[in-house]
Every structure is written in C-alpha cells, then in structure tokens.
Amino acid sequence: MRIGVAGGGIAGLTLAWLLEGSHEVLLLEERDRLGGNADSVLTTENGLPRVVDLGVRETPVEASPVWQHVGASVGLSAEHLVPVTTSRVVSDHRERSALWVSPAEPADKARRVTTDGPAYQAMLRLARESSRWEAEGMSWDVTLGDVLDAWALRGSLAERLLCALPAALHGTTVREARDLSARAVGAAFSRPDRAARTTYLRWGTGSLVQALAAGARSATVRVNAALRVVRRAGDGFELVRESGDVDQVDAVALALPADRARSVLGGLPGAEAWKDALGAVEYREVTYVLHRDPYGMPEDRNVWSTANITLDGSWSETTTWYGPSLGLDLFVSRLDHRSGRPREELARSSFRATLPTPRACRARRTLGAVGAGQRLLFLGHCTTPVETQEAAMTSALVAAHHLAPRSERVRRLRHYLQGG
Numbered sequence: 001m002r003i004g005v006a007g008g009g010i011a012g013l014t015l016a017w018l019l020e021g022s023h024e025v026l027l028l029e030e031r032d033r034l035g036g037n038a039d040s041v042l043t044t045e046n047g048l049p050r051v052v053d054l055g056v057r058e059t060p061v062e063a064s065p066v067w068q069h070v071g072a073s074v075g076l077s078a079e080h081l082v083p084v085t086t087s088r089v090v091s092d093h094r095e096r097s098a099l100w101v102s103p104a105e106p107a108d109k110a111r112r113v114t115t116d117g118p119a120y121q122a123m124l125r126l127a128r129e130s131s132r133w134e135a136e137g138m139s140w141d142v143t144l145g146d147v148l149d150a151w152a153l154r155g156s157l158a159e160r161l162l163c164a165l166p167a168a169l170h171g172t173t174v175r176e177a178r179d180l181s182a183r184a185v186g187a188a189f190s191r192p193d194r195a196a197r198t199t200y201l202r203w204g205t206g207s208l209v210q211a212l213a214a215g216a217r218s219a220t221v222r223v224n225a226a227l228r229v230v231r232r233a234g235d236g237f238e239l240v241r242e243s244g245d246v247d248q249v250d251a252v253a254l255a256l257p258a259d260r261a262r263s264v265l266g267g268l269p270g271a272e273a274w275k276d277a278l279g280a281v282e283y284r285e286v287t288y289v290l291h292r293d294p295y296g297m298p299e300d301r302n303v304w305s306t307a308n309i310t311l312d313g314s315w316s317e318t319t320t321w322y323g324p325s326l327g328l329d330l331f332v333s334r335l336d337h338r339s340g341r342p343r344e345e346l347a348r349s350s351f352r353a354t355l356p357t358p359r360a361c362r363a364r365r366t367l368g369a370v371g372a373g374q375r376l377l378f379l380g381h382c383t384t385p386v387e388t389q390e391a392a393m394t395s396a397l398v399a400a401h402h403l404a405p406r407s408e409r410v411r412r413l414r415h416y417l418q419g420g
Contacts, residue, residue, distance in 0.1 A: 002026065003403060004239045004247060006227045006264065007255030009036020010056075011380030011392040013209060014070060015253055016216040018400035022407040025219035026247055028239065030226035034213055036380075038389075040204030041290055041347040045328050051204035052330055054288045054349040056389055057320060058084075058198040064390035066397060066416050073409070074211035082200040084325045086190070087111075087305035090164050091298050093312045100161055101303050103195040104324075111303055114192070122151065122158035123192040130186025140361035140385055144185050145178030160311065165189065167316035168309050171284030171336065171353045174316055184356035187386045200325045205389075227256075229266045236375070251375040253399050257283065257352060258363075258382050271376070273366070278382065280363035283352040287335050291342035296333040297321065312338065354387050361385045368395065370402045377402065 001023045005012045008029030016025045039055040061068050061081065071080075087104035100114045100123070114120050129147075132138075144166065153159040163177035166185045170177070177185070190196040201207055213221060226242040230252055239247040254261040258281035265271045265278075296319030297308055308319045315337040322330040333342065354360065368383035377399045384391035394417075400410045401417060 001250040001403070002236075002248070003251050003253060004028070004237065004249035005253045005255060006239070006261075007036070007380060008034040008221065008223065009255060009380060009392065010038055010205075010209070010212075010389050011396045012036075012253070012255035013212040013216065014393045014396035015255065015379060015399055016219045016221075017070070017074070017212045018396060018407065018409050018413075019404055020216050020218060020409065022404035022410075025216065026239075026249060027216075027219055027221045028225040028227050028241065028247075029221070029223045030242075032224050034221070034223065035206060035209040037351050038205035038209050039349050039351075040206030041349075043290070043330070043346055045326075045330065050326060050328065050330070051202075051206065052290055052322060052326075052332065053200075053204050053206075054290060054332060054347060055351055056205050057332070058086075058200055059389050060197065061199045062197070064388070066393045066413060067390045069413055069416075070212075070393055071208060073412075074208070074215045076201070076208065076211060080202050080207065082202050082325050084198055084200060084306065086196045086198050086307065087324075088165075088190075088307045088309065089298055089303045089305040090161055090309045090311065093310055096299065098298055098300070098303050099157070099311070100192070102190075102192055102305065104305065105195055118156065119158040119161045120192055122153060122156075122162060123189075125151070126162055126186060127189050127191040130183070130189050133183045133186055138183050140181045140183050140356075140365075141358040142182045143178060143358060144180050144182045147182045148178065164309050164311055164316040168318040168334065169353065170355055171286045171334075172355065173314040174311065175314065177316075179357060181356045181358050181361050181385065184361065184385050208389075227264050230254075230264050230268055230376070231266075232269060251377070251403060253377045253379060253403075254382065255378075255380040255396075256382070257281075258367075259283070261378065261382055274376075274378070277363035277366040281360045281382065282355040282357065284355060285336075285350055286353050287348060287350045288332050289335055289342055289348040290330065290332050290346045292330060292344035292346065293342055294329065294331065295319070295340070295342035296331065296338070310338075354381055356385050356387075368398065370398060374402065 005027040037055040167177040231238040236250045258278040262278035319333040367378040379395035
C-alpha cells in the first residue's frame with residue numbers, strides 16, 4: 001500500500017520509520033523543517049557548540065519504553081543521553097521567599113527544601129493519588145477542580161500551588177487549570193519528597209528527528225508541503241496540497257493538530273463524527289525564549305531549579321535552567337504573560353499546547369479507536385490525552401500495527417500495546 005502521512009512531528013516520523021520496508025510512505029510537512037514541537041537551537045558557549053531545546057526538552061527514559069526502544073534502534077546510544085535529577089521551585093512575584101522548593105538531589109542539604117505544611121501535604125497527596133488513578137484507570141472526566149473541592153482546598157495556597165504546574169505547562173490561567181482532567185494533570189506530577197529523574201538528549205531532540213528521518217530511508221518526505229484537503233478516490237484517497245499537487249494514496253494517517261486535521265477533512269463523506277471529535281480539542285499558543293541572563297529565576301540562587309515556576313496574578317510561567325544538564329547558565333522561559341523581557345535573548349519559538357479537558361480526552365478516545373479495515377487514521381495530538389514523546393510514539397505504533405502488523409519493526413514493539 002501507499003500510505004500518506006500528514007505531519008512531520010515525532011508521531012508522523014515514528015510512523016514512517018515503523019512502516020519502513022512494509023509500505024510506500026509519503027510524508028507531507030507544511031513547515032520548512034521536520035520535528036513539530038521538537039525544536040532544537042544551536043548556540044556557542046565558551047567556544048563550544050551547545051544545543052538547547054525550545055520545545056520538548058526532556059523524557060523520563062525509565063517510564064518511556066517505546067521511546068527507549070525506538071531511540072536505541074535509530075542509533076541514540078548511552079552517550080547521547082544526559083540523565084538529570086530534576087527539581088522545582090514555585091515562587092510568587094510578590095513574595096521574596098519561595099512558596100515551595102523540591103529536593104534537587106536525593107540527599108539535598110544546601111537547599112531550603114519544603115518538607116511539611118498544608119501545601120506540601122496536598123502536593124504529596126496528589127502525587128500519590130495520581131499513581132492510583134493510573135493503576136485503576138480512573139475516568140479522564142474527573143477534573144482537577146473536582147479533586148481539590150473534595151479535598152476542601154478551594155481558595156487555599158495549596159490549591160494555588162497544585163494548579164501552578166498545569167497552568168504553566170498548558171498555557172492556562174491558574175483558575176482554568178481546575179477545568180483540566182485530574183488524571184491528565186497527575187500524569188505530569190512528581191512526588192514533592194523525592195528528586196525525580198529525567199533525560200535530555202545531548203544534541204537536542206533534533207537529533208532524534210534526524211535519526212528517525214534517516215531511518216525511514218524509502219519514505220518520500222516533502223517539507224513546505226501543506227495539505228489542503230483529503231478526498232475519496234475509489235478505494236483510496238487523494239491528498240490535495242496547497243500548491244495544487246495531488247497525491248494518490250491507499251490510506252491516510254493524520255499527525256496534525258486537531259483543528260488542522262478537521263480542516264483537511266473538509267466535506268469528506270462519513271467523517272462527521274471525526275470532525276466533531278476534532279473540534280473538541282483546544283489549544284493555547286505559548287512562546288519560549290532561550291536567553292543567557294537569569295530572567296525568571298529566583299533571587300536566591302540556592303533554590304535555583306531545573307523548573308522555576310513563577311505565579312503572577314492569574315498566570316503561572318516557567319523558566320527552565322540548563323545548569324544541571326549542560327553545566328551552563330542558559331535558560332528557556334515562557335513569556336506570554338510576563339512583564340519585561342530577557343536582556344540577552346538568543347532565540348525564540350512559539351508552539352501550541354493542548355488543553356487536556358475532559359471533553360478533549362473523550363474526543364481523543366474516539367479518534368484513537370481503530371476499526372477493522374480502517375484506512376483513515378489519527379495520531380499524535382489527536383489521540384493522546386497526555387502530550388509526551390512517549391505518547392506520540394505509542395500513537396504511531398498503534399497506527400503502524402493496524403497498517404503493517406507483520407512489519408519487523410512493529411513486531412519488536414507489539415508487546416507495548418494493550419493486549420499485544
């Protein structure tokens with residue numbers, strides 16, 4: 001078969017890589033680069049080249065088996081991985097002292113780590129409950145606000161702290177974070193009493209993008225090739241590009257943002273339910289800036305963390321410090337609602353963050369379901385309630401297993417699928 005893949009982010013590239021040797025693949029990307037939210041920037045520090053990610057910046061390898069397998073398969077060895085102990089600090093711009101400080105190392109002595117109090121206990125409870133929700137398959141329909149009200153935290157400092165992280169991640173106000181799925185929020189929540197571990201790619205997520213593209217050797221990849229509409233053509237489809245070019249394919253995989261996927265389906269017969277579901281997925285635009293000066297960092301350097309979250313009225317913004325991973329004072333800050341700007345800006349990029357509302361989570365279940373003989377598939381943003389590289393790759397694996405179940409690359413990963 002000839003498979004048309006629309007979208008050259010991690011999900012679309014992983015699908016093209018998985019289908020290598022099984023089907024002919026045409027991948028269309030509307031931008032002038034591949035990678036989607038994986039956007040790496042090359043800079044020079046102390047005379048040496050350094051790569052910093054403006055978009056997706058980290059992956060907890062131990063909790064990402066598909067990512068780990070695919071990464072190893074495309075040549076990302078241990079020397080490409082930089083394990084880092086992550087830490088967080090939450091501050092209020094009106095207060096001189098941090099509201100909450102996590103450990104940075106297992107035996108942290110220098111930092112004034114928060115170890116007790118109502119807010120700390122609430123954060124510990126959310127982390128513990130999140131593990132249970134995942135294990136028991138709790139409904140995605142329960143909101144964070146439902147949980148906080150059941151815990152009698154409305155209006156408290158604890159509520160403000162628990163809403164700060166999802167607000168910073170998804171671009172919502174602190175109040176709007178209450179309307180997000182509690183299970184989706186909890187999936188990104190780490191225990192406040194432990195130093196969490198994650199992994200950066202030494203040469204940025206762009207190195208993964210390049211490796212996936214190189215591994216899909218027989219795929220035809222077109223950048224600056226925006227898809228305008230999908231049309232039925234006999235038993236297959238026509239992909240009509242903005243340029244007017246038309247490509248004939250037997251099956252289509254849409255690895256696009258939900259609103260773009262909805263647009264390209266246009267008047268496609270039989271797609272009404274899919275278009276309704278796609279319309280339920282919301283986005284917020286967020287802008288990240290790479291800079292050298294410590295804009296967005298706490299005044300007290302002893303509490304500097306990998307993630308530095310600042311509450312300012314209704315908004316929660318974050319600054320990532322690359323000191324623990326690169327050994328350099330380089331920073332990536334979200335700027336959307338902050339006053340002032342960094343003095344030494346090196347690069348910037350904008351992305352669209354999904355809002356994991358209960359309505360969106362229900363819609364993604366609809367879009368992620370694959371029936372026998374189905375030739376129009378969705379992956380990436382359209383199907384994953386938690387937006388991570390692992391989730392994007394797993395959505396590609398689901399699509400590849402449907403299209404090419406006997407593919408050697410798919411067979412090696414099949415056990416990661418439910419019931420596989």
